[in-house]
Amino acid sequence: MEERKIIIPGETIVHGDEFLPGDGARREGQDIVACKYGLSDVNDKLVRVIPLSGVYVPRRGNVIIGTVVGVTFKGWLIDFGSHINGFLNVTEVPRYIGRGELRDHFDFGDVVCAKVFGTDGGNVDLSVKLRGFGRIQGGQLIKVNPNKVPRVIGKEGSMVSLIKAATNCDITVGQNGVIWVVGDKIEDELNARKITEFICENSFLSGLTEKVEEYIKNDLKLEIKQTKFENAEVASENPQEEQIGEQQ
Amino acid sequence: MSVPGLQKERIIEYLKQGKRFDGRKTEEFRNISVQTNISECAEGSCSVKIGKTEVYAGVKMSIIAPYADGPDEGTLSVTLELGAMADNDFDLGAPRIEAIEMARVIDRGVRESGIIDWEKLCIKSGEKVWQVNLDIYAINNDGNLFDAAALAALVALSNAKFPVYDIEANKIEHKLTDTKLPLVKENMSFNLTIHKVGDQFVLDPSLEEEEISDYRLSIALADNKGEPRITAMQKGKPGAISESDMEKILNLVESNFKELNKKVTKIVWG
Amino acid sequence: MTKVESLYKKRSDGRKFDELRPITAQVGVVPSADGSAMYQSGKTRAVAVVRGPRLLHPKHMENPQRGILRVTYQMMSFSVWDRIKPGNSRRGQEISKVSEWALNEVVNLDAFPNSVVDVIIQIPQADAGTRVAGLNAAAMALAQAGVPMSEMVCAVAVGKMDRTLVVDVDKEEEDFHEGEGPTDVPICMTSRSNKIALLQLDGKISVPELRELVKMAREGCKKINEIQIKALREPGKEIKG
Numbered sequence: 180m181e182e183r184k185i186i187i188p189g190e191t192i193v194h195g196d197e198f199l200p201g202d203g204a205r206r207e208g209q210d211i212v213a214c215k216y217g218l219s220d221v222n223d224k225l226v227r228v229i230p231l232s233g234v235y236v237p238r239r240g241n242v243i244i245g246t247v248v249g250v251t252f253k254g255w256l257i258d259f260g261s262h263i264n265g266f267l268n269v270t271e272v273p274r275y276i277g278r279g280e281l282r283d284h285f286d287f288g289d290v291v292c293a294k295v296f297g298t299d300g301g302n303v304d305l306s307v308k309l310r311g312f313g314r315i316q317g318g319q320l321i322k323v324n325p326n327k328v329p330r331v332i333g334k335e336g337s338m339v340s341l342i343k344a345a346t347n348c349d350i351t352v353g354q355n356g357v358i359w360v361v362g363d364k365i366e367d368e369l370n371a372r373k374i375t376e377f378i379c380e381n382s383f384l385s386g387l388t389e390k391v392e393e394y395i396k397n398d399l400k401l402e403i404k405q406t407k408f409e410n411a412e413v414a415s416e417n418p419q420e421e422q423i424g425e426q427q
Numbered sequence: 428m429s430v431p432g433l434q435k436e437r438i439i440e441y442l443k444q445g446k447r448f449d450g451r452k453t454e455e456f457r458n459i460s461v462q463t464n465i466s467e468c469a470e471g472s473c474s475v476k477i478g479k480t481e482v483y484a485g486v487k488m489s490i491i492a493p494y495a496d497g498p499d500e501g502t503l504s505v506t507l508e509l510g511a512m513a514d515n516d517f518d519l520g521a522p523r524i525e526a527i528e529m530a531r532v533i534d535r536g537v538r539e540s541g542i543i544d545w546e547k548l549c550i551k552s553g554e555k556v557w558q559v560n561l562d563i564y565a566i567n568n569d570g571n572l573f574d575a576a577a578l579a580a581l582v583a584l585s586n587a588k589f590p591v592y593d594i595e596a597n598k599i600e601h602k603l604t605d606t607k608l609p610l611v612k613e614n615m616s617f618n619l620t621i622h623k624v625g626d627q628f629v630l631d632p633s634l635e636e637e638e639i640s641d642y643r644l645s646i647a648l649a650d651n652k653g654e655p656r657i658t659a660m661q662k663g664k665p666g667a668i669s670e671s672d673m674e675k676i677l678n679l680v681e682s683n684f685k686e687l688n689k690k691v692t693k694i695v696w697g
Numbered sequence: 698m699t700k701v702e703s704l705y706k707k708r709s710d711g712r713k714f715d716e717l718r719p720i721t722a723q724v725g726v727v728p729s730a731d732g733s734a735m736y737q738s739g740k741t742r743a744v745a746v747v748r749g750p751r752l753l754h755p756k757h758m759e760n761p762q763r764g765i766l767r768v769t770y771q772m773m774s775f776s777v778w779d780r781i782k783p784g785n786s787r788r789g790q791e792i793s794k795v796s797e798w799a800l801n802e803v804v805n806l807d808a809f810p811n812s813v814v815d816v817i818i819q820i821p822q823a824d825a826g827t828r829v830a831g832l833n834a835a836a837m838a839l840a841q842a843g844v845p846m847s848e849m850v851c852a853v854a855v856g857k858m859d860r861t862l863v864v865d866v867d868k869e870e871e872d873f874h875e876g877e878g879p880t881d882v883p884i885c886m887t888s889r890s891n892k893i894a895l896l897q898l899d900g901k902i903s904v905p906e907l908r909e910l911v912k913m914a915r916e917g918c919k920k921i922n923e924i925q926i927k928a929l930r931e932p933g934k935e936i937k938g
Contacts, residue, residue, distance in 0.1 A: 184930075187840060187925070187926045187930070188803070188846035189846070189847065189849050189887075189889040189922075207889075212847075212848075214846060216929060217843070232841060233842065234731070234750050234751075234809075262750040262752060262764075262812040263752075263811075288429070289431070289433075290431045301811070316433060317433070317437075318437065319437040319438075319448070320434050326843070368437075369446070466773070466822040467740060468775060468777050468822060470775075472821075479729070481727075483773065486775070487774060506774070506783045508783055511746075511817050512817040513729070514729065515729070515748055519769050519817075560780055562774040562775060562783055564819065566727060567727045567728055567730075
């Protein structure tokens with residue numbers, strides 16, 4: 180595997196007939212060329228660009244955390260920070276809601292944790308039918324660049340578990356870059372915020388887990404209560420492979 | 428942006444214990460950094476940052492006929508742009524009312540303070556006076572554009588020099604003299620905006636605090652032998668100030684004045 | 698081609714005729730934006746900010762097939778010696794439109810129907826070549842914002858002072874009126890396919906001279922692209938070239 184480097188649109192990533200262009204790349208003659216700014220990734224013969232930036236594009240199965248910005252008689256419009264809003268139909272709520280009762284259930288300004296179950300036709304369809312989804316209360320929200328979410332979650336959730344162990348907070352990570360943190364003490368939530376910011380600012384560094392642990396121990400002076408994750412390293416960057424946000 | 432209910436509640440809850448999301452105390456300012464002379468074509472110019480909030484301000488001088496009620500006095504014109512560059516919610520096109528209000532408040536703050544010696548801007552009584560054109564641009568909004576813009580106005584003014592003016596040819600040349608604008612240091616007023624968030628009063632609000640505050644009160648403060656002198660005030664947003672609120676605000680002003688005045692004086696005059 | 702006698706013998710800043718002014722570039726200068734960049738050539742500085750893809754208002758401008766690019770170019774009042782009244786100007790609107798056409802050549806918004814990508818270009822200090830500086834900054838800002846782009850664009854103002862062909866015209870040269878006077882040719886090229894995405898001309902020129910100018914512009918653009926790449930590889934760092 181070639182070393183990843185920051186690639187700029189129009190640059191040649193690799194040269195050769197044997198390669199296949201994946202996300203963010205195209206073939207031009209013998210070259211595989213970048214069509215997006217990000218990290219080049221050459222895995223076997225598949226060449227793609229891992230985005231460092233860019234608006235969140237919802238995918239089926241993603242967990243998102245968004246705010247109710249519209250209420251119709253059929254459901255709620257949810258803003259999750261993308262260029263499209265999501266729609267939560269009354270039929271996707273695990274209880275009967277009569278006409279005119281929608282605002283009693285979810286009102287303007289309410290925050291919901293929902294799952295994306297459909298993205299065709301230019302609409303993003305959401306559901307809160309499963310356990311653990313629905314309106315959330317208490318705690319605070321932290322906004323991060325959605326492209327950094329895989330780093331915040333970590334391989335098999337190792338990074339987010341580290342934050343939980345250090346701060347004793349409940350953490351739910353939305354793929355759209357909104358993180359819900361609930362702690363018993365103010366300091367715990369503020370520490371979770373600081374650690375998350377540290378992860379995002381240093382997301383491109385190798386050995387990130389060690390650096391985060393150092394930051395937690397030396398700068399924040401916190402104990403990490405659970406056992407260290409031995410294999411936590413570079414997170415898989417493909418959001419579909421990544422473990423979706425979990426709530427404990 | 429609209430702040431979700433959950434977030435607003437948390438911010439207010441924290442403030443009850445004197446805590447803010449970025450770890451600051453309620454009356455603590457973020458780091459202020461200033462760069463002057465950001466345009467070589469300006470008589471005076473600067474970039475002011477409060478935390479990540481950034482504005483540019485520049486002074487250009489022009490010559491006009493004086494107003495009837497001040498034949499020996501120069502004039503001031505302040506414009507302010509809250510452009511789409513600085514914030515997702517600022518639009519392209521015509522200035523929003525917030526920009527107009529902010530420009531006028533800063534204008535009054537400078538004008539009424541007496542920092543500009545108007546008569547020294549007179550070229551020929553009743554015929555020609557200098558007009559000070561102060562233009563402010565928001566570059567990045569991370570809360571408290573008001574104080575950043577007002578500070579940038581002062582820094583641009585304090586750094587400004589007269590352009591070379593050929594009185595015979597009635598032509599302003601494209602170069603500067605070494606003469607600074609006629610400013611009266613002792614009359615400087617700086618702007619302090621106080622926001623009521625939940626039950627608490629905060630200085631230098633973050634973007635979210637600013638969005639959820641009940642009201643804001645911008646106060647222009649000058650130094651009267653070490654005591655604060657209020658030279659202008661503007662309440663903005665729909666909330667109303669109760670009697671006890673007013674008392675708390677005035678206490679806040681009295682207790683923070685010395686330190687802030689010292690800080691601003693150093694930034695503006697060096 | 699025989700050497701031609703020209704009244705323009707020497708550039709006042711000592712540059713060679715095909716030499717660019719010193720460049721400074723930095724990506725990520727406006728933290729709240731999706732992408733941003735500063736590009737400075739000599740004394741001309743441009744700041745470009747990208748916000749989007751995002752929902753578009755007014756809705757009647759929406760395109761259901763793909764996102765639209767909206768470019769706004771403005772000069773700050775104090776960027777030049779003769780103050781420019783803040784607000785829209787006709788010149789600003791024209792430059793906004795030709796810049797938009799140039800950037801549209803490389804940007805791909807098929808994945809964002811009914812959305813808009815706003816590119817805001819501001820000039821805090823001007824010494825000619827503002828529209829090309831703006832384009833160079835905008836390209837970096839669009840890339841940093843993660844907007845899908847087939848390649849970058851690079852722009853330079855080439856020109857002719859009397860009979861002398863030059864690259865990166867400055868203000869003093871724009872005002873050179875001897876002999877055939879000044880001819881100003883802003884050109885924007887795509888970085889990989891070398892297509893011309895913006896082309897304007899003001900003055901008088903022969904066909905062989907124009908051919909030569911386009912070649913010189915291509916060389917200049919190559920150097921500019923190298924700096925754009927350096928700046929994007931190290932966001933936040935000021936890159937000089």
